Amino acid sequence: MEHSVISASNFNAWFGDNHAVKDVSIKIEKNQVIAVMGPSGCGKTTFLRCINRMHELVPGARTEGTLKLYTDDIYTMNPIYVRYKIGMVFQRPNPFPNLSIYDNVVAGYKLNGLKIPKAEMDHIVEKSLTSAALWNEVKDSLHKKGTFLSGGQQQRLCIARAIAMEPEVILFDEPTSALDPISTSSIEALFHELKANYTLIIVTHNMQQAARVSDKTAFFYLGELVEFDNTRQMFTAPKDKRTQNYITGRFS
C-alpha cells in the first residue's frame, strides 16, 4: 500500500545551466511535518517550488525525473489542480492588499471563477480561519482589509487561504522568518494542529524550528538530498558528516 503523499524519484531541476536539484529521491508520508534545511543555494526552495510546479514559471527552468502526488505524476497533472492540492505559504505574509479578510480566504475560489453558494462560502471561511487559529481574532472584522492584521495574523490568513482549497499538502517557504518570536510561536503551534489533516513541508533556515516542529528532516547540500531521517535522529546522531557539520555550525 502506498502511504507516500509526495514521492520524488531521481528528480532533477535546472535553471538554465544551473543544476539546482540533483537526483533527489524521497518519500514523504501523509500527515507528517517535514523540515527541509540546508545552506543558501542548496536547492531546498527550488525543490519545494517544484512540488507545486512553481519552478516552471521561471524562464529557462526545466525538470527531469518523477515527482508524484500519491500515484499521480505532478508533471502530467493540470498545474492549476496541482496548486489546489498543494498549497503554498511564503516567507513574507502576502494577503491580497485590496481584498477583505473574508475575500482573501476564498480568493482561490473567486480568482478561479468557482461559483459557490454564500452559505457554503461562509462555512469555508469560518472553517479555514478556525483551522488557521485566526477565527476568534477576526470573526468580527471579516470585511476589513487583510493588511489591517499584524504580521503573524497575516501569515495565518495566508495559511487559511491555502487551507480553504482543501489541499493535501501545504508547502511553507521560510514561513516565520519575517515574524516576531510570539507570532513565530503561534505559527509553530499551528503546525502541530494542521498536521492532523494535512502534510506540511517547511523550508527553514532556523534549525531549532526544524527540530521543534518537524517529524522528519531533509538536509540538502549543493542540490543533493544528503540525508532524510527522523528529526530526533538528525539532531542527535546524524548519519552523514555533512549534516553534522551543518547543524553544529561547522560548515565551511
Added chain:
Amino acid sequence: MTPLENELSALKKELISMWILVQSQLNKAKEAMVQFDKDLAREVLVKEKRVNSFELKIDRDCENIFALHCPVAVDLRFLLAALKINTNLERIGDIAAGIALYVVESAVNFDVKALESTSILRMYDEAVNILIDTRAAFEKEDTVLARSIFKRDDVLDAINMNAPEVIGELIKADMNNLPEALYMLSIIRKLERVGDQSKNIAEEIIFYVEAKILKHFESGKRRVAGEE
C-alpha cells in the same frame, strides 16, 4: 572556531583538569594508606572541596551552554556526556576522600603484607590506571581504549568478589586484625566503585563519539554491542 566550539573546548579542558585532580586525590589517598600518613590523608580531605567546586562549575557551564547555544548532534552528546562524567568524577573524588578518612580514623596502620595479600595494592593500581586511561580515551576520543575499560573492570570485580574470603582469613588469623580488616574490606568495596564509575565514563565517551548507547547492557553483551 565558533563560539560554541570555544565553549566546548574550554569545558573539555576543565573536565580534564578535574580528572587530574581526582586522579591525584586517589594517588594521595593510596600513599596515605600505605605510609599511614595522616597529614597526607587530611590534605586529601581538604582538597575534596576543590573537586566539589569543579563539579559545581562544570554543571553551571553545561547549563549555560545548553541555554545559550542550543547544541545538537555531537555537541549535544558531548554536553550530556560531560554532565555525567562530571558526576562520576566527583564520586571518585568522594571515594578518595572516603579512603583518606579511614586513614585519619584508623588507630592502627595498615599492614603492608595484609595490603598485598588482600590484593588491595594491585586493585588500587588497576583502579588508578583505569581512571588514567579513561582520561586518555576522553582526550583523544579513543573508543577502542574506552572499550578496553569494560574488561579491565572485571579484574576489580573479581578481587571484590573474593574479598570476604580473604578478609575472613585475615580476621581468623588474628582477631586483633578485625578493625584493620574491616577498613580494608571497605576500601576494596570503594575501589570496586571506582571501576564502576570509570566504566560509566567509558560508556559516556562511546556515546559521545559514536552515538552508541551501551548503558544497562550486561557485561558480556556490552562488549559485543560496543564492538559492532
